[in-house]
Amino acid sequence: MLSRLSNQLLGILRLAIVLFVRLPYWTVTSLPSWSRPRPSWSLKRTLLVYFFQSTLSLGDAEPVTPNHKAIEEGPGVKASWVPPVPDLIRGDVAKWAQEAGVQSERVPGYWFEKKGLDILPGAPPRAGEKVIYSLHGGAYTKMSAHPSNLVSILRHGLMEHTHSIQRLFNIEYRLATRVSNKPVYPFPTQLIDAVAGYNYLVKDVGFAPENIIVTGDSAGGNLAIVLIRYLLERKAAGDINIPDIPSALLLFSPWVDLEVRQHNPNSSAIRNIPSDYLNIAGQDFILATSYFMGARPLSEAASNPYISPAPQSSAVKPTGYFEKYPRTLIVCGGAETLQDQSHILHKKMVADLGAENVQLVEYPDAIHDFCVCSWHEPERSQALELSARWMEDES
CATH class of the missing domain: 1.10.287 (Helix Hairpins)
Incomplete structure (x- = not known):
């Protein structure tokens, strides 16, 4: 106290x-x-x-509220409880969860909708209705899915710019932290919760996977990528209970390389420190990474594709990882420290999916995750309008 x-x-x-x-x-x-x-x-x-x-502080262990423990009510707040999915957690992820001492638990999720609508939380979809499944950023240690949170500015923005898409579901996954210097909710807790939220949309609410667009910003972008990896691998293993993958993947400034290392002075991680609020080479960010890794060695981030899906190092095979992924749009800023990571991700995805299925859009003077900044105009509105058109494109 x-x-x-x-x-x-x-x-x-x-x-x-x-x-x-x-x-x-x-x-x-x-x-x-x-x-x-x-x-x-x-x-x-x-x-x-x-x-x-x-x-900005990502590395302190102060509790974040709202969080997964309760639904925080408020004017216009709509939420649902997402049931745990212990039977869907298999393979390496189940092994890592056991090693970390975590399991699937009930977590909340918050519904966003077009202005003027009043849809019951979890209401069944209309015929052919699309929905956005959202995974928020915050280095896996901060922020919230609640509509009042800073990063929800992006979610509100998407709903403002879409036309046919009327709903977005933002999962309140558990955040990694430390209590008495012991890991709490480390990797793969967040993936387990992401699987539960996706399964809820498909099995409980009734959305067809081909009508779901998964989106994530920063760490949420990492989580969106590894969620699809998990769905694909479990399907390939013959798990008939796992849902099919979504139709599209939308990423904003994704954090796809968690390896802690000395960065090249010419890399965006160093070059763009003066022009970004996020310093991935700083001690604060390294501390947040250690919270997420828990008891696992930091060196594993370079070789585990469920931690770093697009690392700069060659520890993860350069081709094949993104085969069978859905069409993807990557949005990033030219002034952000994660700029290089978006470019490396794009290159790896194009190698597996072809240039026609992967698009990278960079706004030259934009910072990290700029769509969560209401003041970052005109780039924010331009990116949201582009994203809305892309999501609603049937091609």
């Missing part, structure tokens, strides 16, 4: 320093456009990026 209070007071002090010391300094030094991380940026965008750089 005392430790939590100390952390809260420290957080207040840090925020005060940012607002009353750093912000005035940034304002003065950023007045000339040439002094900003990107000369094309407005002063407002520059200051907001600096603010997030100074305040």
